Amino acid sequence: MKRRYEGFAVGIDLGTTYSCVGVWQDQQSRVEIIHNDQGNKTTPSFVAFTENQRLIGDVAHNQASTNPQNTIFDAKRLIGRKFSDAVVQKDIMLWPFKVIPGVNDKPIIIVNYKGEEKQLSAEEISSMVLTKMRETAEAYLESPVKNAVITVPAYFSDAQRKATIDAGTIAGLNVMWIINEPTAAALAYGLDKRSNCDAERNICVFDLGGGTFDVSLLTIKDKVFQVRATAGNTHLGGMDFDNRMVDYFVKEFKKKNKVDITGNPKALRRLRAACERAKRTLSFAVDTTIEVDALFQGIDFCFSISRVRFENINMELFEECMETVDKCLNDAKMTKSSIHDVVLVGGCSRIPKVQQLLQDYFNGKDLCKSINPDEAVACGAAVQAALLSEGGIKNVPNLVLMDVTPLSLGIATGIDVMNVVIPRNTNIPIKKTKRYSTPKDNAVRVSINVYEGERARVGDNNLLGSFWLSGFPRAPRGHPLDVCFGIDENGIITVSAEEKTTGNKNRITITNDKERMSSEEIKRLIQEAEKYQAEDKKYLSKVSAMIALDDYVYSTRHTLKKKDIYSKLSSQEKEKINSAIEKARNLLDDDYQQEEDVFVDCLEDLKSIFEPIIAKSG
Ligand code: ADP
Ligand code: MG
16 A cells, blocks of 8 residues: 555544544554543534634533534534435424525535624534644644544445545645545454454444444455445434433423423423433443423423333334344345454444344344444544555554445436446445446437435435437437446546447546535635634633733732731822722623733733832832
8 A cells, every 4th residue: 555644644533423533653553542632532523603712622512502503513414415405404403503505505504703693614614623633633742733534424425525525624634535434443443353354254333323323344354344335324323312312301391390391492402411411321320310400490300210211212213223234234145143243333332222232133242342432433544544654554564445335326317217337335446337228219319317325216316417428320219328337446436328339428527526615715714714723822812811810810919918918008009909900800801802912911000010019018
């Protein structure tokens, strides 16, 4: 494998709900998952905007319930999608923030930042999360970080993958590789067990996260990872378990107190946060109590819930997960018994019932839990980053990662039916030709429409591009034409069509350029990102000046009192001090209205008044 990248290279798991960053440590021969400034190894993928500042990660997550309209999460659900996409429309109903259609039907997020309306794309929000992850790594490595491998769900379309690359670019990163999350997890896992890889080994990766669910089947042979099949649900995960708990408790609360909280978003959000905590606890404890003070109309919420109850509430969803595993095995034409390892990934894979159902499905097989489920994906991404970097990884010379098509690719020639040419999960690079026929008598030209997706009707799939093949000889319908699909190692799709008797040919390369941001747009957004950074820095520096002033007022008051200096001062001096302190207090009470230098000047003034007095009083 070519190793082209110099300097530090990190692996970033850009999750729907949580993100995680890791770096390969050559000396220890392992990946270090890097904790953020709050000491946490995963960072909420949240960005918030307030009157005064922009917040990213834990701080944004913590203030979400008091600033719902301006706290953005789930950007990953929007990235690379159209506003009119049914999935987007459904999600919008659940979000407290506003999303509107922009140019080219691109979804635009509206926030209020410093009293002004701002329009942001999903790429920008994701770039802010990626910036936070980059800075987390930079703080730990004490060095700038440029290169990164970023993970995406297996079902991500071409447009979603490319939009993720754009987000990385805006965050000032050089995106070396986009890797499927389950593949990354398996890579982390396979590396741990590399000595076992001589024989062929089949692995099932089960990733149940905060909002998405992925199953992947992989085969490792001679240190080569091959993805055999993937399946998943874009809308199944921890949040759904939390929501079911909320629904349950809303009913219980109504039964007990005769009040309905469904119309009160704030009460619902507080209850949801409490339920999420309870869900985590129930992975370790058999029961727990949920308490929320004055949840609604001054009524306290206090209920206990057992693990069994939690399981019953969510059983349907857990069973759906197992059905997806079954579907994935069928897709890959593999049997349960051919799976050597079942790997758990994602925060919700910690739920005991999920583990038990999965174990039962695999006829009692032991599950692999040796990799921390929150960190496995970032860990694999960090391994891949190191492999692509200068020097690579010692002792692992031939590790190659093979990629697959995440969605089926096919064509429609007139009628609303998807003709699959390359089924999903096909290894790339690949070239495949299929014979079709003209749909009408005496057709002189045929339009070839290229789609990606799993639905039977092309109307329900994603149109990637279309072209005409013309110059047909006069013939009844059913005249043959050959369509050839090619996908290169970078995932670039080329479709060509040929009419054999005349040798007429035409082709199209799917670049998804329409969906992607132009280089000018990216340049503008990079500048914008720098502006946000500068504003954040300026704000933090102002806050330090405010704290310094506040500290000085406090400590001087204390000194005056302690040494009983104040009572010995002349009334003129007293007045001077009092008015100086009042001025400072007023400035500080005025919150964040003033600029930094006002606070700095005020501190200087105070010092010039206090210091001589203190010196005099010795
Ligand atoms: P993502 O979907 O962003 O990849 P993660 O894999 O980190 O996110 O999963 C986040 C989800 O895992 C959240 O819904 C969180 O509540 C849940 N979670 C975290 N820890 C536990 C636990 N101990 N038990 C059950 N669920 C958990
Ligand atoms: Mg994840």
